[in-house]
Amino acid sequence: MPRMSEAEKQRSHNRILDAAAQLFRERGVEATSVADVMKAAGMTHGGFYRHFESKEDLIATAFWHAVDDVVSDMEREETSEGRKKERQGYIAKYLSQAHAQDSRNGCPLAAMGTELARTTGAPHQVGAQALDRMAALLQDTSETGSGQGLAAMALLMGTITLARLTESEEEADRALEAGRTAIGLLQDYWPKERS
Amino acid sequence: MPRMSEAEKQRSHNRILDAAAQLFRERGVEATSVADVMKAAGMTHGGFYRHFESKEDLIATAFWHAVDDVVSDMEREETSEGRKKERQGYIAKYLSQAHAQDSRNGCPLAAMGTELARTTGAPHQVGAQALDRMAALLQDTSETGSGQGLAAMALLMGTITLARLTESEEEADRALEAGRTAIGLLQDYWPKERS
DNA sequence: CATTTAAGATTACATGTATCATCTAAATTA
DNA sequence: TAATTTAGATGATACATGTAATCTTAAATG
Numbered sequence: 001m002p003r004m005s006e007a008e009k010q011r012s013h014n015r016i017l018d019a020a021a022q023l024f025r026e027r028g029v030e031a032t033s034v035a036d037v038m039k040a041a042g043m044t045h046g047g048f049y050r051h052f053e054s055k056e057d058l059i060a061t062a063f064w065h066a067v068d069d070v071v072s073d074m075e076r077e078e079t080s081e082g083r084k085k086e087r088q089g090y091i092a093k094y095l096s097q098a099h100a101q102d103s104r105n106g107c108p109l110a111a112m113g114t115e116l117a118r119t120t121g122a123p124h125q126v127g128a129q130a131l132d133r134m135a136a137l138l139q140d141t142s143e144t145g146s147g148q149g150l151a152a153m154a155l156l157m158g159t160i161t162l163a164r165l166t167e168s169e170e171e172a173d174r175a176l177e178a179g180r181t182a183i184g185l186l187q188d189y190w191p192k193e194r195s
Numbered sequence: 196m197p198r199m200s201e202a203e204k205q206r207s208h209n210r211i212l213d214a215a216a217q218l219f220r221e222r223g224v225e226a227t228s229v230a231d232v233m234k235a236a237g238m239t240h241g242g243f244y245r246h247f248e249s250k251e252d253l254i255a256t257a258f259w260h261a262v263d264d265v266v267s268d269m270e271r272e273e274t275s276e277g278r279k280k281e282r283q284g285y286i287a288k289y290l291s292q293a294h295a296q297d298s299r300n301g302c303p304l305a306a307m308g309t310e311l312a313r314t315t316g317a318p319h320q321v322g323a324q325a326l327d328r329m330a331a332l333l334q335d336t337s338e339t340g341s342g343q344g345l346a347a348m349a350l351l352m353g354t355i356t357l358a359r360l361t362e363s364e365e366e367a368d369r370a371l372e373a374g375r376t377a378i379g380l381l382q383d384y385w386p387k388e389r390s
Numbered sequence: 391c392a393t394t395t396a397a398g399a400t401t402a403c404a405t406g407t408a409t410c411a412t413c414t415a416a417a418t419t420a
Numbered sequence: 421t422a423a424t425t426t427a428g429a430t431g432a433t434a435c436a437t438g439t440a441a442t443c444t445t446a447a448a449t450g
Contacts, residue, residue, distance in 0.1 A: 003398075009398095044398075046440090047399070049439070109360075113357075116360060125362065131361070147372060147376060148373070154373070154374055157352075158351070158352040162308075165308055178345040182349070185385070203427085207428080229407080242427060245427055
């Protein structure tokens with residue numbers, strides 16, 4: 001069947017990336033094989049190494065692809081006022097039953113963070129970069145680097161992990177509700193820069 | 196070499212459990228093979244099925260073993276005043292560089308939570324049970340079921356995950372410090388039961 | 391139109407996997 | 421002490437894994 005045009009190769013490449021980004025989040029990185037990814041992308045595993053150097057390469061690239069996917073909308077917002085508005089919506093979506101039940105399309109850090117932390121090399125690096133990016137988005141207007149964005153990120157990630165760990169929707173809801181309350185406290189009471 | 200006395204079998208059993216509890220936390224559940232565990236326990240893989248029905252069985256049992264190990268000290272404290280005191284120490288240890296760097300002996304939920312959430316059956320169940328247990332310990336004196344314990348657990352888990360994801364001790368420290376501040380806010384400002 | 395190129399399929403490889411049947415020697419028990 | 425039991429070792433199974441060489445065919449190039 002090969003060979004295909006440059007444009008079609010790009011499309012294949014993106015299909016692999018999309019499939020990997022979804023499967024890695026849904027089943028985990030270790031639990032997903034290169035063959036699984038290629039099958040989900042509608043190909044056989046043979047062609048894989050025309051697109052990526054190794055599975056490790058795919059992990060880093062697909063993870064970053066997922067981060068872009070989830071985060072770039074909000075980054076386009078230029079004014080800090082516009083962001084503040086969007087941030088509330090983003091947080092509400094993040095702490096929703098829908099997000100808890102759809103890890104496939106959800107926060108890549110929540111789904112793969114633990115696994116990336118255990119890695120060394122490129123996958124670990126992009127994980128750390130993603131953290132910077134997302135914490136910056138969660139940072140409330142005024143002071144950057146106060147740690148409030150980091151705390152918010154930790155709380156969000158922790159909360160969906162708990163919600164996904166529960167055994168009923170009611171319990172998941174209790175976790176999500178607790179997360180919402182806690183995020184509110186961080187926003188309302190985080191100490192001002194003393195300087 | 197076999198056969199060994201009943202007492203020695205128990206000791207073997209515990210060695211397997213300890214090894215599994217450590218390796219699962221350090222490398223992850225999927226990334227750890229039954230053979231790895233048995234080798235770390237000083238045995239060959241053949242004897243494994245005299246002790247456990249399956250790897251899934253081991254996962255659930257070893258996870259619970261780790262939870263007991265980490266949590267049972269604090270549960271022995273009877274009075275809620277005694278617990279309150281201990282809780283602060285527990286939280287300080289949890290949000291420490293030492294804990295971030297030693298997942299092997301650290302919080303089982305932080306290390307395996309995401310993976311357990313993806314499981315079905317016994318491993319998922321014990322994960323949910325562990326959450327109940329730990330959230331109860333983090334619950335501040337007064338009102339149970341307010342969700343404050345859940346939020347605290349989410350924050351703690353999220354924070355070490357972030358600390359482990361960073362690429363330098365300084366960044367890890369920033370995450371841990373943010374977590375400490377946030378925990379304080381939860382304790383100080385969590386809304387009283389309206390009733 | 392002929393030649394070259396390369397995307398993806400096919401196949402192969404060596405290794406790792408969970409599981410289990412069988413073997414062994416020592417502890418139990420009769 | 422003799423017979424029985426069984427913990428753990430050995431080895432085999434059947435399959436999944438990451439990687440790579442090779443083949444096929446259509447696109448790109450001349």
